[in-house]
Amino acid sequence: MGLSIGIVGLPNVGKSTLFNALSTAKAEAANYPFCTIEPNVGVVPVPDPRLAALDGVVHADRILPATIDFVDIAGLVRGAHKGEGLGNQFLAHIREVDAVVQVARCFEDGNIVHVENRVDPVADIETVTTELCLKDLDTVQKRLDKARKMVKSGSPIERMAVEVCEPLAAHLDAGKPARTWKAPDAPDAQVVLGEMHLLTAKPTFYIANVDEGSIGKLEAIAHYQRLLKFAAAEGAPVVPICAALEAQIAELDPADRPEFLASAGLTEPGLHKVVRTGFDLLGLITYFTAGKPEVRAWTIKRGWRAPQAAGVIHTDFEKGFIKAEVIWWEDFVKLGGEARCREAGKLAIEGKEYVVRDGDVMHFRFNV
Numbered sequence: 242m243g244l245s246i247g248i249v250g251l252p253n254v255g256k257s258t259l260f261n262a263l264s265t266a267k268a269e270a271a272n273y274p275f276c277t278i279e280p281n282v283g284v285v286p287v288p289d290p291r292l293a294a295l296d297g298v299v300h301a302d303r304i305l306p307a308t309i310d311f312v313d314i315a316g317l318v319r320g321a322h323k324g325e326g327l328g329n330q331f332l333a334h335i336r337e338v339d340a341v342v343q344v345a346r347c348f349e350d351g352n353i354v355h356v357e358n359r360v361d362p363v364a365d366i367e368t369v370t371t372e373l374c375l376k377d378l379d380t381v382q383k384r385l386d387k388a389r390k391m392v393k394s395g396s397p398i399e400r401m402a403v404e405v406c407e408p409l410a411a412h413l414d415a416g417k418p419a420r421t422w423k424a425p426d427a428p429d430a431q432v433v434l435g436e437m438h439l440l441t442a443k444p445t446f447y448i449a450n451v452d453e454g455s456i457g458k459l460e461a462i463a464h465y466q467r468l469l470k471f472a473a474a475e476g477a478p479v480v481p482i483c484a485a486l487e488a489q490i491a492e493l494d495p496a497d498r499p500e501f502l503a504s505a506g507l508t509e510p511g512l513h514k515v516v517r518t519g520f521d522l523l524g525l526i527t528y529f530t531a532g533k534p535e536v537r538a539w540t541i542k543r544g545w546r547a548p549q550a551a552g553v554i555h556t557d558f559e560k561g562f563i564k565a566e567v568i569w570w571e572d573f574v575k576l577g578g579e580a581r582c583r584e585a586g587k588l589a590i591e592g593k594e595y596v597v598r599d600g601d602v603m604h605f606r607f608n609v
Contacts, residue, residue: 246312246522247312247334248344249369255485257313258485259512260281263285263311281313283311284308284309286307287540288516289306292529292536295573299536301536302533304537305535307539332372335440338443340519342519343370345447345450347465347481348360366468370416370418374416374418376440377441381439387402388406397429420441420445446480446519447468448479448482451465452483452485490502491510525542526542527541527599528600529603547603551603563608565590565604565605566579568582568587568602569598572587579602579604
């Protein structure tokens with residue numbers, strides 16, 4: 242299933258450097274605002290050591306990890322909601338992604354210009370969030386005006402639109418994103434919210450772009466600690482990385498990376514956590530198919546039942562679903578494959594109501 246995360250922030254905070262490290266696509270990274278105008282899209286594999294463990298049993302011809310799209314969106318500036326700095330174009334790009342990661346600069350460097358001539362990660366995020374809130378406020382206000390005109394028709398949706406939009410407009414006007422507002426617990430409320438496609442309703446996390454010397458002593462980095470406190474207030478994750486260092490790691494031969502990581506005081510690239518955080522934020526999990534042709538990770542939404550999970554392989558699998566053979570991945574690895582799991586009673590036969598777990602190894606029976 243194709244899901245995407247937009248990388249946003251003010252100009253020159255490290256978005257394109259981060260994207261280059263994440264992706265095999267090379268976005269231009271330069272020291273001036275609006276270097277990126279058209280968004281670059283990179284398909285990024287989700288790091289998962291379980292794939293190698295499964296392959297150690299079946300020795301597959303190929304391994305296919307789960308992937309997620311990262312979209313490098315040009316920097317926003319004050320006035321973007323009114324079209325400043327190509328704002329309309331950039332906001333449209335944000336509207337098209339499923340989630341957002343805001344990059345904030347948490348390092349001092351006089352050689353890298355800042356669009357507002359200061360280093361303040363919280364202020365950077367507040368600037369971007371304010372622009373998104375103002376754009377959403379305009380959307381909500383227009384919907385409210387329409388609802389007020391049509392509520393006399395007796396439509397329950399229009400009545401709910403007034404009930405939703407009035408407090409939501411006040412929330413946005415205070416500079417608070419829609420995702421932190423508690424909507425009425427009613428199906429019609431979700432319909433109203435869904436039709437507006439609000440920018441600030443998208444799941445969001447933050448990246449603290451620190452310098453290389455700060456990686457091992459984050460507790461002493463004031464910029465990072467302020468960002469951590471800010472994000473905690475809205476329950477958002479923060480991932481600290483050094484984008485420049487990650488770009489160097491990405492350029493290395495895989496065999497040379499462990500030594501380089503160790504020298505930098507890292508156990509894995511920070512980008513692995515960025516990808517996993519985005520995956521989790523979107524409510525995604527992975528199940529596996531494992532055989533000689535391939536070991537493959539399949540991406541589904543948390544809470545999906547077996548027929549829905551089968552449908553990501555092929556729609557016929559969902560339409561004609563009969564049953565699923567399910568093995569927990571650790572049992573598959575420990576016992577040495579499907580046949581031995583079956584002998585040991587570790588293979589379960591599940592029906593249409595089975596909720597797939599993150600880590601299930603599955604084989605589907607279907608008839609069309």
